[in-house]
Amino acid sequence: MPTQREWDAVKDLSRRITDPVQPFLTPETRALIEATAHDVGIPQGETARALQDDESAASLVREIASRITNGSRRLSRTLVEVDRRRDAGDTDGARQLLQDALAVEVVPHYMNILNTYLRAVDGDS
Structure with missing residues (x-):
């Protein structure tokens, strides 16, 4: 079951991502993104592909936050x-x-x- 703390953290991360995207992938943010992507129904393979670079990871974070909020x-x-x-x-x-x-x-x-x-x-x- 998803935790509110993780979902709040990914929504906060989504708000902090700049455009153009500044590097933000750390072991901690990767773990948060992987956990919450799974929580919101994003397949593991899609998550792994998105975590290859900051730009695609930023798009994934925005999608996760959108799924949570909407x-x-x-x-x-x-x-x-x-x-x-x-x-x-x-x-x-x-x-x-x-x-x-x-x-x-x-x-x-x-x-x-x-x-x-x-x-x-x-x-x-």
């Missing part, structure tokens, strides 16, 4: 609306929202949360 926002909005619809008795609408979110989500942690909600909605039916 996925979190999408998840939050979805769950609020799911609860609203479920409370209103619209379990079909709540289920469809969850299925729609699952269709585009790539972050395994967020997918697990959505699946948990989906099981709960299906259990309420």
Whole structure:
């Protein structure tokens, strides 16, 4: 399971990357990038290729941060609306929202949360 500290660290790293990219790959940043890339569903081979140089690593860091931020926002909005619809008795609408979110989500942690909600909605039916 991903740690909030690692995700916060990679988002901070993404904000600190300059354009043009200054060297930033250290053993510590490599380890952080490898761990968080895996957490957000980026294949190991793609991560290894990106870590060959600072420029491609910077792009990977930005993608990781984007997946964390966008996925979190999408998840939050979805769950609020799911609860609203479920409370209103619209379990079909709540289920469809969850299925729609699952269709585009790539972050395994967020997918697990959505699946948990989906099981709960299906259990309420």
